[in-house]
Amino acid sequence: GQxxxxxxxxxxxxxxxxxxxxxxxxxxxxxLSWYQQHDGGAPTFLSYNGLDGLEETGRFSSFLxxxxxxxxxxLQELQMKDSASYFCAVRDRTTDSWGKLQFGAGTQVVVxx
Amino acid sequence: DVKVTQSSRYLVKRTGEKVFLxxxxxxxxxxxxxxxxxxxxxxxxxxxxYDVKMKEKxxxxxxxxxxxxxxxxxxxxxxxxxxNQTSMYLCASSSRRDxxxxxxxxxxxxxxxLVL
Numbered sequence: 001g002q003x004x005x006x007x008x009x010x011x012x013x014x015x016x017x018x019x020x021x022x023x024x025x026x027x028x029x030x031x032l033s034w035y036q037q038h039d040g041g042a043p044t045f046l047s048y049n050g051l052d053g054l055e056e057t058g059r060f061s062s063f064l065x066x067x068x069x070x071x072x073x074x075l076q077e078l079q080m081k082d083s084a085s086y087f088c089a090v091r092d093r094t095t096d097s098w099g100k101l102q103f104g105a106g107t108q109v110v111v112x113x
Numbered sequence: 114d115v116k117v118t119q120s121s122r123y124l125v126k127r128t129g130e131k132v133f134l135x136x137x138x139x140x141x142x143x144x145x146x147x148x149x150x151x152x153x154x155x156x157x158x159x160x161x162x163y164d165v166k167m168k169e170k171x172x173x174x175x176x177x178x179x180x181x182x183x184x185x186x187x188x189x190x191x192x193x194x195x196x197n198q199t200s201m202y203l204c205a206s207s208s209r210r211d212x213x214x215x216x217x218x219x220x221x222x223x224x225x226x227l228v229l
Contacts, residue, residue: 033216042203042220043156048213087156091216099144099163099207099215100171105155 004104006088011110018075020107022088025069032064032071033089033101043087046073075109083111116140117221119204125227132191134224136204144207145187146218147171147179149200156203162187163209194228201225 006022031050035043047055049064061074075082085108089101120135146161158171160179168179180188191198205218
C-alpha cells in the first residue's frame with residue numbers, strides 16, 4: 001500500500017514564501033507530482049520530480065529526496081491568486097503500471113493581503 | 114491545447130435513477146480515470162481504463178460501472194443513484210509516452226452531482 005501526508009492548511013501573506021511538505025510511503029516509487037486546485041475548479045498539473053533535486057518553474061519549485069521519501073512544493077512571491085489547494089501524488093511501481101496515482105489529502109493555502 | 118471535457122457541470126437526479134457521466138479527451142491519451150472528490154476526503158479513484166474496452170477498479174468502485182468503447186471517451190455509470198453518491202466527479206486522462214507523461218494527468222472541469 002501507499003500513503004501520503006501533507007499539512008491540511010497553510011496561511012501566509014502576499015509576497016511571502018510557502019513550503020508544502022509531502023511525505024510518502026510506498027513499496028515502489030516512480031516520481032512525485034504536484035497539482036493545484038482552485039475552489040470550484042479542476043486540479044491542474046504543476047510539476048513532476050522523477051529524480052532527486054529541485055525543479056523550478058517560475059515562482060514555483062518542487063523538490064524530491066527519494067532516500068527520505070520526502071518532497072516539497074515551494075511557492076515564492078505569493079500572490080492572492082495562489083490561494084488554492086495543492087495535492088502531492090505518487091504512482092506505486094509495484095501495484096500499477098498504467099499511471100494510476102495516489103493523491104494526498106491536499107493542503108489549503110490561504111494568502112492574505 | 115490539451116482538453117478534457119465533461120458532459121455536464123451540474124446535474125440533479127433522483128434516488129434510483131440511472132446516471133451517465135461522459136468524458137471526452139482530444140489528446141489521444143491511452144489512460145482515462147474517474148474520481149470523486151468530497152470535502153476532507155480528497156480525490157478518490159473510482160475506475161480507470163488503460164485502453165479501449167479495458168477497465169480496472171479503483172479504490173471505491175461499488176455502485177459504479179464504466180464504459181470505454183472509443184479511445185477518446187470514458188463514461189461513468191451510476192446504475193441506481195443514491196444520496197451518498199452526491200459529489201463532485203472528475204475525469205482525467207494521461208499518456209503513456211514516457212514516465213513523466215504517465216504521471217501527468219489532465220482533468221476535466223468536473224460534474225457536480227446532486228442526488229435527491
